[in-house]
Amino acid sequence: MEPGLTPKGRAFAAVVMAVSLASLLLQYVLLLELTRDNVGALLGTLRFFSYFTILSNLGVTLVCLGALRGGGGLSTRARVRGAVALYIGVTGLIYVLILRHLWQPQGLQWWADTGLHYAAPALYLGWWLLAAPHGRLNLRDAVAWLLFPLLYLAWALLRGAWLGEYPYPFIDAGQLGYARTAINAAGMLLVFLALAGILLALDRLLARCNPSVQEGRESRP
Numbered sequence: 001m002e003p004g005l006t007p008k009g010r011a012f013a014a015v016v017m018a019v020s021l022a023s024l025l026l027q028y029v030l031l032l033e034l035t036r037d038n039v040g041a042l043l044g045t046l047r048f049f050s051y052f053t054i055l056s057n058l059g060v061t062l063v064c065l066g067a068l069r070g071g072g073g074l075s076t077r078a079r080v081r082g083a084v085a086l087y088i089g090v091t092g093l094i095y096v097l098i099l100r101h102l103w104q105p106q107g108l109q110w111w112a113d114t115g116l117h118y119a120a121p122a123l124y125l126g127w128w129l130l131a132a133p134h135g136r137l138n139l140r141d142a143v144a145w146l147l148f149p150l151l152y153l154a155w156a157l158l159r160g161a162w163l164g165e166y167p168y169p170f171i172d173a174g175q176l177g178y179a180r181t182a183i184n185a186a187g188m189l190l191v192f193l194a195l196a197g198i199l200l201a202l203d204r205l206l207a208r209c210n211p212s213v214q215e216g217r218e219s220r221p
Helices: 007-035 040-048 052-069 078-097 107-130 139-144 147-163 178-209
Strands: none
Touching: 007 040, 007 052, 007 107, 052 078, 052 107, 052 147, 078 107, 078 139, 078 147, 078 178, 139 178, 147 178
């Protein structure tokens, strides 16, 4: 059994994983249906995995699966759980502040959209705050978390230059130009930095408030 994770915490993780995984599968089916007669299944799948929303929800699913399985592993490490909290938190925040105004999903798409952008972020952050062990994160972890968003940005721009489509309007270099895209990307980086700082502070605060659930030093990778 994993140190610091109670049966209720594992049950909570199961709920989070079920919501995120179901939303991912539903979105994948809907996207394949939408792209079947134009770009085809292969490019449709590439498009699916080109959204930060999808990648952050995959992280949620894998971390929660690791919590259910126990026994260690990459997905059970404090820095990985914190990274996913950052990524899924940014996913929800940017969607609420910027993207939700750009379209009005209906029917099954509404369910997928709600699961990926509202339910999964809220549930995972709740699980991370209330059920996951705390007290093992440091500033180096928070800085390392920024590597993935930077790699994602590079991939999104390369893919956009190749296919002529970009996953999000604020990094659409074809429409905005690279100068404006760089400014928007810098703004996004500040969002990541700010939320990473908040998560790090919360981790330390929660560890002080409930030292009985701190991860042992021997479990630190």
